[in-house]
Amino acid sequence: MSAAVTLRPEAKKKAAMSRASKDSVIDVQHLVKVYGGRGQEEIKAVNDVSFSVGEGEFFGFLGPNGAGKTTVIRIITTLLAKTSGSVHVAGLDVERDGLDIRRMIGYTGQSIGVDGELTGRENLWLIGRLYHMPNSLVDERVEELLEVLQLKDAADRRAYTYSGGMRRRLDLGAGLVHHPRVLFLDEPTTGLDPQTRAAVWEYLRRLHREEKMTIFLTTQYMEEADQLCQRIAIIDLGKIVAEGSPAELKAAIGADIITVRITRDEAFEQSRNRALEIARTVSGVSRASIFDEGVSAYTADGGATLLEVLRRLDAEKVPVHQVALAHPTLDEVFLQHTGRQMRVEEVKPMSRSFGRRRR
Amino acid sequence: MVTDVGHAQRVIIGTRDEESSGGVLTEVGLVTWRSLVKLTRTPVLLFFSLFMPLIWLVMFSQTFGTVFSSATSGGLPGGPAATPLPYDYVAVLLPGITVMTAIQSASQSGFGMVADLESGFMDKFFVAPIRRSSVLAGKLLADGLRMAAQAGIILGIAAILTLFGWRIPFATGVMGAVLIMLLAAAFGVAAAAFGVAFSGLSNTVALRTKNTESTMMVSFSLTFPLLFLSTAMLPKALLPAWVQSFSTVNPVSYMADAARALILTGFDWAAIGNAFVAIAAFGIVLNGLAIMAFRAQGK
Ligand SMILES: Nc1ncnc2c1ncn2[C@@H]1O[C@H](COP(=O)(O)OP(=O)(O)OP(=O)(O)O)[C@@H](O)[C@H]1O
Ligand SMILES: [Mg+2]
Numbered sequence: 001m002s003a004a005v006t007l008r009p010e011a012k013k014k015a016a017m018s019r020a021s022k023d024s025v026i027d028v029q030h031l032v033k034v035y036g037g038r039g040q041e042e043i044k045a046v047n048d049v050s051f052s053v054g055e056g057e058f059f060g061f062l063g064p065n066g067a068g069k070t071t072v073i074r075i076i077t078t079l080l081a082k083t084s085g086s087v088h089v090a091g092l093d094v095e096r097d098g099l100d101i102r103r104m105i106g107y108t109g110q111s112i113g114v115d116g117e118l119t120g121r122e123n124l125w126l127i128g129r130l131y132h133m134p135n136s137l138v139d140e141r142v143e144e145l146l147e148v149l150q151l152k153d154a155a156d157r158r159a160y161t162y163s164g165g166m167r168r169r170l171d172l173g174a175g176l177v178h179h180p181r182v183l184f185l186d187e188p189t190t191g192l193d194p195q196t197r198a199a200v201w202e203y204l205r206r207l208h209r210e211e212k213m214t215i216f217l218t219t220q221y222m223e224e225a226d227q228l229c230q231r232i233a234i235i236d237l238g239k240i241v242a243e244g245s246p247a248e249l250k251a252a253i254g255a256d257i258i259t260v261r262i263t264r265d266e267a268f269e270q271s272r273n274r275a276l277e278i279a280r281t282v283s284g285v286s287r288a289s290i291f292d293e294g295v296s297a298y299t300a301d302g303g304a305t306l307l308e309v310l311r312r313l314d315a316e317k318v319p320v321h322q323v324a325l326a327h328p329t330l331d332e333v334f335l336q337h338t339g340r341q342m343r344v345e346e347v348k349p350m351s352r353s354f355g356r357r358r359r
Numbered sequence: 360m361v362t363d364v365g366h367a368q369r370v371i372i373g374t375r376d377e378e379s380s381g382g383v384l385t386e387v388g389l390v391t392w393r394s395l396v397k398l399t400r401t402p403v404l405l406f407f408s409l410f411m412p413l414i415w416l417v418m419f420s421q422t423f424g425t426v427f428s429s430a431t432s433g434g435l436p437g438g439p440a441a442t443p444l445p446y447d448y449v450a451v452l453l454p455g456i457t458v459m460t461a462i463q464s465a466s467q468s469g470f471g472m473v474a475d476l477e478s479g480f481m482d483k484f485f486v487a488p489i490r491r492s493s494v495l496a497g498k499l500l501a502d503g504l505r506m507a508a509q510a511g512i513i514l515g516i517a518a519i520l521t522l523f524g525w526r527i528p529f530a531t532g533v534m535g536a537v538l539i540m541l542l543a544a545a546f547g548v549a550a551a552a553f554g555v556a557f558s559g560l561s562n563t564v565a566l567r568t569k570n571t572e573s574t575m576m577v578s579f580s581l582t583f584p585l586l587f588l589s590t591a592m593l594p595k596a597l598l599p600a601w602v603q604s605f606s607t608v609n610p611v612s613y614m615a616d617a618a619r620a621l622i623l624t625g626f627d628w629a630a631i632g633n634a635f636v637a638i639a640a641f642g643i644v645l646n647g648l649a650i651m652a653f654r655a656q657g658k
Contacts, residue, residue, distance in 0.1 A: 077486055103488040113479030117397045129389050130487040132382055158400070174483060 024052035025182055025214045026059075026076060031085035033071050033238075045071045047238035048085075053216060053231075058208050060229030061218040062330065068238040069218035070110055073186050076216070077107045089182065103131070106180030110187050110218075112171045116160030120151050120170050123159055124177055131178040138177070145173040148203065165196045172200065176207070182214045183207070189224060201227060222330035234334055241337040250328040256302030257326050258285075258309055261294040263319035271318050278312045285309070291335050294321075386489040390497020391504070394471075398505060408467065409509055412460040413516065419592075420449035420525075427451070427593075435596045446623060450527040453517055454618035455591030457510040457539060458611055459582065461547030464509060466578035468502050469554030469571045498555065499548050506547035507540040514539060528623055535621035542634055546614050549642030550578070556646050591615035613637035 033046040046068045053059040061069050074080035076087055078098040087094045089101045114123050124145055128138035146152045149169040154162060159170060172188060188204075189197045205228065207213045219225050225232050226246045234242040234249075242249055260279070262271045272290055279288035279297040284305040288297040299305040302325045313320055326332075334340075398405060427448035435444070475481040484494045514536045521527050529535065558571035586592060588602055589611035595603055606612040617634035620627035 079482060079485055099488050099490070102486055105486070107482070107486045109479045109482050111477075111479035113481070113483050115393065115397065115480055117400045118393070122396070126389060126393055127483060127487065130386065130484070130489055132385065132488075 023054055025055050025057075025090055026051075026053040026216060027086075027088040027091075028052065028072070028076065029086045031072065031075065031087060032083045033068070033075060033080070034083045045238055046075075049235070049238070049240055050085075051233050051240060051243065053214060056208075056212050056214055058204075058215045058228055058230045059217070060225040060232045061216070061235055062220070062222065062225045062232050062334070063218070063235035064220060066237075067235045069235060070186055072235070073107075073184050073216070073218055077105060077184050078102060079107075104181040105184060106175035106178065106182070107184045108172050108175035108186065108188055110190075112164075112167045114159045114162075114167055114170050114174065117158060119156050119158055120162070120166075121146065121155040123170060124173055127174045128177040133178060141177055141179075145176060149173050150199075165192050168192055169196070169200070172203075179211070180213070182216065185215065185217045187218055187220065190220070197224075204228060222334070226330050232330070234330075234337060236334075236338045242333060246330060249330065249333045252333075256299050256305075257328055257332050258297045258299060258302060258306050259294065259322075259324040259326065260296070260309065260313065260320055261322040261324075263321040265319065267319075274316060275313060275318050275320075278316060278318070279309060282308050282312060289336065289339065292340060296332065296335065383490070383493055386493035387497040387500060390484065390494050391501045394498055394501030395504065397471075398501070404467070405505075405509075408460065408464050409512060411463065412456045412513060415459065416449065416452065416456045416513070416517070420447065420452055424448040430597065435594060445526065446528050447526040449517065449520070449525055450622055451594060451619065452592065453514070453527065453622055454539070454615040455586055455589075455611075457513055457543045457618065458546060458591055458614055459586060460509050460513060461506045461543045462550055462578060462582050462585075464502065464506050465547045465550035465554055466575050468498075468551035469558035469574050472498065472555050473558050473568060473571045495552075495555070499552055502551045503544040503548045507544040510540040510543035511536065530623055530625050531621045535626070538626075538631065539618045539621055542614055542618055542631075542638070545635065545638045546610070546641075549638050549645065552642060553645035553648075554578070556650065585609060585611050589615060590619075594619070610637040610641040 029050045031046055031049045032044070035043040035045055049068070049072060061072065063069050071080065075082045076089060076094065078094050078101055082094070090104060092101050094101060114120075115126075118126065121142060124142040125138055128141060129135070133141070146155045149172065151166060151170060151173070154166060159167060162170065168188070168191065172185070175183060175185070185204075189200050192200065201224070204215060204217075208215055215228075217224075217228065229246065231245055232243070232249065233240045242252075244252070258279075260275055262268060262275060265271075272294060275295045276288055276290050279285055279295050282297070282305060284299050284301055285297045286299060288295060290296075297305070297309060306323070306325050310320070310323065424447055428444070431444050472481070481494075485491065517525075517527055518529065521529070531538070554571070554574045557574050558568075588605045589609040590598070590606050591611050591614075595606060595612075595616075598606060613630070613634040614637065617627065617630040620630050
């Protein structure tokens with residue numbers, strides 16, 4: 001689908017006039033958002049963020065709680081006013097052309113916005129009609145979505161009787177009724193069990209592959225970004241700290257990573273500093289850094305270097321609690337760029353995320 | 360999925376074609392539909408917003424009915440005939456009860472919207488290609504329909520009571536009842552718009568909840584003074600002098616006078632006109648205040 005199909009003539013003119021680059025669907029330059037002010041405490045939630053997303057791209061925003069993901073996505077979807085910077089979708093300005101932008105985008109927010117008093121079918125129908133789709137087309141599309149999202153059996157039950165996963169899927173469907181050209185998803189799989197998550201992933205891949213949809217997704221899960229996104233921006237404390245394809249980001253780190261976790265005792269700080277010094281002097285280690293539980297070292301030849309590191313640590317009586325050798329994951333990318341581990345529980349199975357309070 | 364891409368194009372064409380005023384009506388209608396469906400599926404809410412006013416209607420007319428009749432046994436002070444009135448106190452009280460019901464429903468309106476904002480449902484409306492004013496209009500239209508229906512139910516129950524010997528003239532019949540429902544709805548919508556503006560304009564959850572709670576408190580503590588310092592409970596001639604003066608600047612009085620005339624005497628177009636002007640002024644002042652409060656507090 002080319003841009004010309006979706007834009008009305010005057011919108012096209014506006015697009016031509018804007019400074020946005022030609023092939024990017026989403027173009028964000030020097031975006032700043034400050035909450036509060038006027039007597040309230042000011043919070044700089046987004047601090048000079050720039051990036052762009054091409055037509056048909058699957059792009060991910062990866063960052064921990066409070067990084068600014070939701071703020072950015074709400075500004076692009078015209079739900080929130082920016083403080084400064086420029087934001088364009090398909091060449092249209094978020095402040096001037098909100099209505100035209102909203103016509104071509106779909107959005108599924110972080111909190112599940114389905115109406116519990118309406119049935120699943122009614123929820124989807126209402127959204128479709130809000131996009132001025134003809135009735136017959138809405139009906140057809142709603143059936144199709146209920147089928148794909150496996151909500152057919154529950155379609156005529158009120159949504160408050162749905163499980164969390166069913167509600168998530170219904171909410172996702174609501175963002176898709178009108179076949180948006182660009183889809184925005186704010187943490188679409190948080191709170192889902194592993195099977196449902198896998199099913200949602202599969203469906204998103206299909207939308208991207210078969211309908212050539214441009215998808216912008218935010219997530220706290222390394223694995224999710226790695227699995228789905230062609231390009232990732234890592235955001236922390238309102239700033240983009242790294243950007244690239246998952247492979248590029250991982251390649252930038254090095255071949256192998258040795259992680260040494262130090263025993264938590266009174267001398268933890270000293271032990272960790274000692275371990276860092278040791279790691280830096282071992283030949284074969286290209287770079288070493290500390291993280292909250294210990295030290296990580298990057299090396300071209302993990303096996304040999306690991307042995308040497310352990311020998312030295314043992315000789316100096318540094319209390320080692322655990323050692324691991326891994327190929328880099330996005331975890332390490334995050335760690336490398338922020339000096340913190342993203343979320344400890346994410347390394348473990350997803351079931352940990354059950355019952356997490358959603359905002 | 361070739362068919363899907365086909366859909367997408369048809370959708371877009373559909374969007375372009377319907378950019379007329381018909382589009383706006385559809386938008387408003389959908390928002391209204393959703394509010395009304397929600398309301399009919401939570402009948403408890405409807406029941407309780409009628410329950411209190413009906414209790415009032417019965418209690419007050421019983422307790423003060425005799426006092427009212429003896430006070431007016433020689434006709435209303437300053438009135439023409441020195442004959443007993445041909446109606447009971449309940450006929451006098453009826454307009455006040457419809458106002459009271461409208462105020463109660465209006466104070467709930469802000470809460471509904473805050474719940475939608477917090478659940479994220481409101482985002483569905485805001486991210487759709489519709490105007491925000493359509494969302495507001497749709498919501499207020501649903502509120503208005505609800506208040507009109509409530510006034511209708513109260514009048515209907517009063518009509519049933521006439522079968523048991525209660526003397527309510529209903530001088531203008533069904534047409535008059537419809538006008539009273541309209542008045543109650545207009546008054547209620549003006550108040551609801553205030554509640555919605557006051558609680559919805561803030562962008563933080565805490566402030567919204569705080570504002571909604573204060574709207575509730577304010578409406579609760581203002582309901583009684585507004586009702587009693589107006590002609591809603593008693594005809595003007597029976598009120599003490601200072602209450603009489605206050606009642607002339609109280610919008611509730613104009614609404615009550617028009618409704619009372621419709622029940623007791625006939626179509627008093629001057630009173631009805633005054634009532635709508637008073638309601639409009641009331642709405643403008645209240646919503647101006649809400650916007651000022653919003654500006655002062657920043658975005
Ligand atoms: N309405 C608001 N008023 C004031 N501060 C806010 C508001 N919304 C968000 N913030 C602050 O802005 C920062 C970024 O929040 P944001 O919701 O964008 O983060 P996020 O990356 O989406 O986090 P999460 O993973 O928890 O959803 C946080 O420090 C948050 O406290
Ligand atoms: Mg968020």
